[in-house]
Amino acid sequence: MFKIIIRRMGFAFLTLIFVSGIVFISVEALPGNVCTAYLQRFAQGPRLEKCIEQQGLDRSSAVRFRDWLAGAVQGDLGVSLKRQKPIRELVGERLRNTVLLAGTSAAVGVPFAIVLGFWAGLRRDKRADLAISGIAMLAMTIPEFVTASLLIFIFAIWLNWLPAVTIVPPSASVLDILPNIILPAIVLSLVMTAHIMRMTRTAVIDILTSDFVEMARLKGVPERRIIWRHVAPSALIPTVNVIALTVAWLLSGVVVIEQVFNYPGMGTLMLQAIYDRDLPLVQAIALIFSFIYVGVNLLADISAALLDPRLRTSRRVY
Amino acid sequence: MSAALITIDKLSLGFRGRDLQRRPILRNVSLTVDVGETIGIVGESGSGKSTVALAMMGYLKPGLEVFSGRAVFNGNDMFALSEPQRSRLRGSEIALVPQNAGQTLTPTMTVGAQIEEALALHSGIARKARRTRVLELLSLVRLSTPRVIARRYPHELSGGQQQRVAIAMALGSGARALILDEPTTGLDVTTQAHILEFLRELTSELDISMVYVSHDLGVIARVADRIAVMYAGELVEQGNTRSLLRAPAHPYPQALLGSIPRLGERVIPASLPGFPPPVGEARQGCAFAPRCPLSVDRCRNELPPAVELAHGTAHCFRVDEAALWKPAGNPVSSCRTDTVALEVKDLAISYFTPSLPSRLMGVRASPDTVARVDFAIRRGETLGLVGESGSGKSTILRAISGLIPPKHGTIELNGASLPGSIAHRSLEVTKPLQMIFQNADSALNPRLSVREILEAPMKLYFDLSQAELDQRVENLMGAVRLPISYLNGFVGQLSGGEKQRIGIARAFAAEPDIVLCDEVTSALDVSVQASTLALLKRLQESRGAAYIFVSHDLAVVRAISDQVAVLYQGRICEIGPTDSVFKPPFHPYTEILIGAILVPDPDTAPRLLVQDASESSPPSIGCPYQRRCPCRAGPICDTEYPPIRVLADGHRIHCHHTSAALTARASSFDRNLETRTLSAGTEQRVLSQ
Amino acid sequence: MTDAVATDSAPARRRRPRVRINSTLRRVASRPSGAIGLILTIFFVLLALFAPLVAPYDPAAFDPDLVHLPPSAMHLMGTDSLGRDVLSRVAFGGRLALVVTFCAAIIALLWGGTAGIFFGVVGGRIDEFAMRIVDGFLAIPWLLFLLLMASITGGGAWIVIPILGFFYGIAIIRVARAAALQIGARDFVTAAKLRGEPRWSIIRTEVFPNVADIIFVEGAMRWSWMLIAFASLSFLGFGATPPTVDWGLMIANERAFMAVAPWSVLWPCLALSTLIIGINLLADALGKAVGVDRAGDMPA
Secondary structure (H helix, E strand, O other): OHHHHHHHHHHHHHHHHHHHHHHHHHHHOOOOOHHHHHHHHHOOHHHHHHHHHHHOOOOOHHHHHHHHHHHHHHOOOOEOOOOOOEHHHHHHHHHHHHHHHHHHHHHHHHHHHHHHHHHHHHOOOOHHHHHHHHHHHHHHHOOHHHHHHHHHHHHHHHOOOOOOOOOOOOOOOHHHHHHHHHHHHHHHHHHHHHHHHHHHHHHHHHHHOOHHHHHHHHHOOOHHHHHHHHHHHHHHHHHHHHHHHHHHHHHHHHHHHHHHHOOOOHHHHHHHHHHHOOHHHHHHHHHHHHHHHHHHHHHHHHHHHHHOHHHOOOOOOO | OOOEEEEEEEEEEEEEOOOOOEEEEEEEEEEEEEOOOEEEEEOOOOOOHHHHHHHOOOOOOOOOEEEEEEEEEOOEEOOOOOHHHHHHHEOOOEEEEOOOHHHHOOOOOOHHHHHHHHHHHHOOOOHHHHHHHHHHHHHHOOOOOHHHHHOOOHHHOOHHHHHHHHHHHHHHOOOOEEEEEOOOOOOOHHHHHHHHHHHHHHHHHHOOEEEEEEOOHHHHHHHOOEEEEEEOOEEEEEEEHHHHHHOOOOHHHHHHHHOOOOOOOOEEOOOOOOOOOOOOOOOOOOOOHHHOOOOOHHHHHOOOOEEEOOOEEEEOOOHHHHHHOOOOOEEOOOOOOOOEEEEEEEEEEOOOOOOHHHHHOOOOOOOOOEEEEEEEEEOOOEEEEEOOOOOOHHHHHHHHHOOOOOOEEEEEEOOEEOOOOHHHOOHHHHOOEEEEOOOHHHHOOOOOEHHHHHHHHHHHHOOOOHHHHHHHHHHHHHHOOOOHHHHHOEHHHOOHHHHHHHHHHHHHHOOOOEEEEEOOOOOOOHHHHHHHHHHHHHHHHHHOOEEEEEEOOHHHHHHHOOEEEEEEOOEEEEEEEHHHHOOOOOOHHHHHHHHHOOOOOOOEOOOEEOOOOOOOOOOOOOOOOOOOOOOOOOOHHHHOOOOEEEOHHHOEEEOOOOHHHHHHHHHOOOOOOOOOEOOOOOOOEEOOO | OOOOOOOOOOOOOOOOOOOOHHHHHHHHHHOHHHHHHHHHHHHHHHHHHOHHHHOOOOOOOOOHHHOOOOOOOOOOOOEOOOOOEHHHHHHHOOHHHHHHHHHHHHHHHHHHHHHHHHHHHHOHHHHHHHHHHHHHHHOOOHHHHHHHHHHHHOOOHHHHHHHHHHHHHHHHHHHHHHHHHHHHOOHHHHHHHHHOOOHHHHHHHHHHHHHHHHHHHHHHHHHHHHHHHHHHHHHHOOOOOOOOOOHHHHHHHHHHHOOOOOHHHHHHHHHHHHHHHHHHHHHHHHHHHHOOOOOOOOOO
């Protein structure tokens, strides 16, 4: 069992190196460098030299990559071109806000999805299932910014219950930010819930028709116990996988949603950085997101192994 | 006479087709099972035997409905009860031991927890006592380390262990009746024999009724007091086991018995023409009529009623004539020539060789999967490779065909050495060596027409015009006795036996010198098996190909082979002309294998070792059979590889006992394998010495 | 008794199990979801094709006097913040999205399908190595990467095509490879290998016909998700750029005025959503018609 965890961590580590490499190389590949990209017409003379010195562009690519990664691990992500501040400061509170938003969405969406998935799977093709599956279908196919716009229209403009956009600064306390989380979290949860629910539902339906559930019925096990003891553990295994995929999606979706609601998180920071052509900042944020994704995947892998005895080695489990 | 515990009364059930027409799976079946009695339900695929057995529990697979009739258990009309009522009876009064225990045990619960669940539901034993009872049950089913096994998950157990767990679970609830649906299918011959012996003892100890479903008449003969024979959803005959097997009244069991290969003689059994009807086909007359040699018009139009006989009942209009008809097999004559087609010398194959870094870290190579294999085949000859699972027989075929390069040793085809890997073999070299696979479903591309499947090898090896291709393809279809109209169709529409014939035709399309047959009859129904064997023999005679025939079924190998090699853990134990190998003197393993075979004769008991153990890998030194051998020659068996003892006729045995010792041992046992009749009531066990 | 000719029990029918366009279409149309999907998709494709005939006004023509008019007989869907007729803009708004995503979908199918089948059949070290790389790419949230690319290259619709095609192709690689592996394990592929058939012949004759429909259905599904992606990109300013008429862009520009003139946002929302739902339903029904199970996927 330990061996599997170590192996997975090893792979995760390699993946991180690979991803960092991609992020780094894609910027290296452009003609010129981050300074010329930022300064554009003004990329000449002392301004250019100062920029190059600050960003350390006089070192070779390989050295820069190594330094960049080493720095990143310690928390030093370089300096933003536009704001001339260490990136770490800029990112700090925004990261907290984004994690707050994403975390709330996940904390609400995942359990809700699993429950709904079971509900729908057990009542396959009945009204409850058709309704749930239908709504899930809509949530999955309508783009998030559309859903967000619609919700803003209904709840912020028409009913005036919630703020349409966020006015508080990034450094505001959690309590101040909270009301602004509600609508964006609803949108994000909707999509997440839809996908996870669908997977759970399929898993439940598959397992309900499996040989071992049929056998349990022939043993005389009451239906309720079959669901809890025989179906649920097996149904959760593929669900955990989808949860990992969902987090990947979440990292993309959160960028769009933050933009719609003007929420002071990593997403809006990244977009701003792109508009400003502040490449070091863009790179750093891409790196952070990728790390989070790899980390979540690792957790999902380990959870899957814990849930499914078949994924463990043949050593006895007490 | 004890009262009937289970009664199936004129039961007809099935499903509704797309046009809402009734498609019957069972037609008008009536059966009874008395208290303490064991009844065997025998049939091939599509016969409805499992459906009948499950109906006794009031269970129908999804999509099925009862058309008419009843199923009564212990006075309860099972289909009239509500689902909760049925649930209460199931598991507690009537329990099921299913076919594939590996799939029917919940993968996320330990085995012990699942047995405990059954106990908690039905037995009313207190919690603490339940744990003990679980361990008791596990030792009852002869599992050697109950505490360890109870903590294991289903996938951590072997097939035999899983099956025993399923039996333990069924027994735990204290059921009065057990339904066993092919519980030993897929298990080794020796394991199967052990489980059956133990079931016999159990039922006499505990006075339980058993309904044993199987396609294997040998198994049923050993276990059942009465037999019910099913064909295509109809009950064709039932009666006392001994009498029915000695002299069946209905043509179908007659033909079935005639088509089972026997160990005693080298005969291709009589084959039944045609194939079983498709499932759910609606018909008016007897289901067996199209294939029955005695059928007349009446048979096709009317359903035969039950005819009372001395031993039971049969559903046939021509019972009297059937009794006189005896299907005869064809004795086999060898068509081997003297030219050596394939020669294998000192072949060793290993699945896992540790890489250099692993070896540096001290990981030792495990013993080779296959080692020290030598044999030679001549044109027109058939070499049979027999053994249980893990014997390496399929591995050897893979090495010869080039899928796995051998670790060392040579394979010579027509005198020229074969490159180990298929990637290094030219078309000239692959053409003479063709293979037929076990599972025809998987071996034929569902998206290609039959014509395209047969043309593929011809297009690859020969340069032919389209007209020539068409001609050859039609010849092949004729050779395998399939209608030309099948050519433009697809394999999805064909039956198992028909598909296998296409597989055979495809192999012969290349005009091979050697055909590798990997368990080609194992997935077929018995009635189809015989005709497939006859086809293979005919093709050999007309085209002069040599066969390497791999099978776990000794009787089938006996029927078709000129030479036989017995394998254990990838090493040859014994090799020689078929007649010599199947008669004493034997290698100790061959003796056990032959002894474990179940023949359709209730008075013939298998000979078994007290211990039923299976090994996962061979020992690194010494004789491969050292751990299980009942008659070891001494400590030398552990340290040195056994030498070859040459007996008459090129018969070679690998054993530390001398030829004289082996011959002497042989004379103390029965010479004729078919009459292992024992005096009534006694059982003979071979004990380890 | 020797074996005799098998009775002509099952007359061989000529029905090919290949994906025939007519029979599959019929199966798709017979399901309600498939029928709806088919109708919606065809409707929007036709709309995009015949937009100039349908639009009553020039979609780019703006008039400061007609700003934010509610829907009326003259302007069935009202006007937007620059006085442009919303109906005309909606008619033209799907063109770029459909063209871009369709091209990207074809690229993704071709490159992902080919690579996936190749790795699945080849196996061994090459396959292992390639899969590590694929996993690495899948670890990058695609939108982020796209944004990264956009920030470097400046964005624009035509850059989007190869990038979308590449990334979605990677997801298709996994599916194609899995399908190829499954087929490769079947004995008829082993039989072909043993015969000595060259590898490309095996891929073409044995593997491909069995995996083609799975890959195709996957591609159809991804197409609908690419539309979501493209719309999101346009919304953020990296897909379609003004003066192109595009639904995502319309929504982005007009949402500030949602309190005053909701119609200028809601109509493009409706159009976009309906098209995506249509393609999604179609792909789903196609999958069911062909026998593919598609539960565990995410749009990214």
